[in-house]
Amino acid sequence: MKLGLMQQVGFEPLGRRDSLAGRLTRTLIVWVGGVWLLCVLGVVWYVDREINHNFDSELIEVSHRMFDMAVHELDKLQSENPDARPPLIAPRQLYPTDAVIYQVVSLHEQVMLRSAEAPISAFDVPLAAGFANAEPWRIYTVRHPTRELFFQVADPLDERRTALNRTLFGLIIPLGAVLPLLALVLRNVARNELRVLQQLAGEIEQRSGADLRPIQIPGLPKELRSVADHVSQLLERLSQALDVERALAANAAHELRTPLAAARLRLQTALDHDLKHDDVRAALDALQMLGHRTEKLLQLSRAESGASLTRAPIDLVQLAGTVAQEFWQDPRVNERLSLRVPDSKAPVTLGDVDALAIALRNLVENALRYGRGRVVVEVLEPCTLAVRDFGPGVSAEQLRTLQHRHVRHGSDRAGYGLGLSIVGTIVDKLGARLELSSPPSGAPSGFEARIVLRPA
DSSP: OHHHHHHHTTOOOGGGTTOHHHHHHHHHHHHHHHHHHHHHHHHHHHHHHHHHHHHHHHHHHHHHHHHHHHHHHHHHHHHHOTTOOSOEEOOOOSOGGGOOEEEEEETTSOEEEEOTTSOSSOOSSOSSSEEEEETTEEEEEEEOSSSSEEEEEEEEHHHHHHHHHHHHHHHHHHHHHHHHHHHHHHHHHHHHHHHHHHHHHHHHHHOBTTBOOOOOOTTOOHHHHHHHHHHHHHHHHHHHHHHHHHHHHHHHHHHTHHHHHHHHHHHHHHHHTTOOHHHHHHHHHHHHHHHHHHHHHHHHHHHHHTTTOOOEEEEHHHHHHHHHHHHHTSHHHHTTEEEEOOSSSOOEEEEOHHHHHHHHHHHHHHHHHHSOSOEEEEEETTTEEEEEEOSOOOOHHHHHTTTSTTOOSSTTOOOSHHHHHHHHHHHHHTTOEEEEESSOTTOSSOEEEEEEOOBO
């Protein structure tokens, strides 16, 4: 019974104390109750001020009206009893419970006349015009305009306290009665408003490696919409990472199967023929192809994931020179590869220097492998890298499929696919554009690839 009542007013048991609805309910109850209490104290202060003002106004009005009557009564009693000693006692008033308590005091603080309900002794207050308190009375003193007499009217302080307490209890008791109801209402409101948060939590809980759809819940408030958007972005990045992982596995299974089989066959043949030099050389060539394919796959995986891509200024002349210098170290390539740069200021772009170097290196490797004769690396204005060879080139139909992975354009060649796929992925991640043409403009044959970048 007690536990059910606590749950109804928003106080959760120990196991559920950390629920957001319970915290919100308790916080709202504390703040609403605190604000209400402050308002009650403010009202009590104002009511106390108004009660005292009203009672004081009544004392002033009564003293001004009864002073003349009391003086008249004093003169009458003195004339009827000239030997009577003060204080004289006025006749009892018609309504004793609402009687006015007063005293007429001389200039020498002697009580000359008092009402029948007034105390015998003089009020213990200064004999001066104005208000003064002397328990249990609130006393107002006024002086006669022509005679040396003072008129003091007293009002019980208990009446004022009773009126103030009645007002205070009238405000606090409803607060105590309404708080449980308010707690129940706030609890239901909090649960209703937080239901959408539960829906969001449920949607997030349903997501897994097989379900990485964005979070879509209509009617989310602004704060939760931001959370849902960030979770959706996280799911998108996770989905992209999983796609890259699956693509790497698929590419590896496709690209490495043939070199592995060839290396195994060459080594087995070498063993069968007592390790002949030609067979060992063929096995080494197969392993070299395997290493080359592995490097390409790792480059493709890095490009697809966009891992660690930075945005820094890149001097294209310096980049092209660095890549060309790597190839010039091979004597077989030194005579074939040339570099052309503009005479004016070197073009500068924003991007990842390592990723862009990988893309340019792949273009040069393709040109050296499949082109004939010279290969030209050229830096063009405003911000373009071009690699051109003068080989047979490709047909228009083949040109449309060059960036497709694992495409072979003949039995005697491996195809441009994997290398150009790496280049295309990197270029896309850098926000650039890859342009392919065969033959190049103004040439009878050959192939040209351009990376068109944005100037910094």
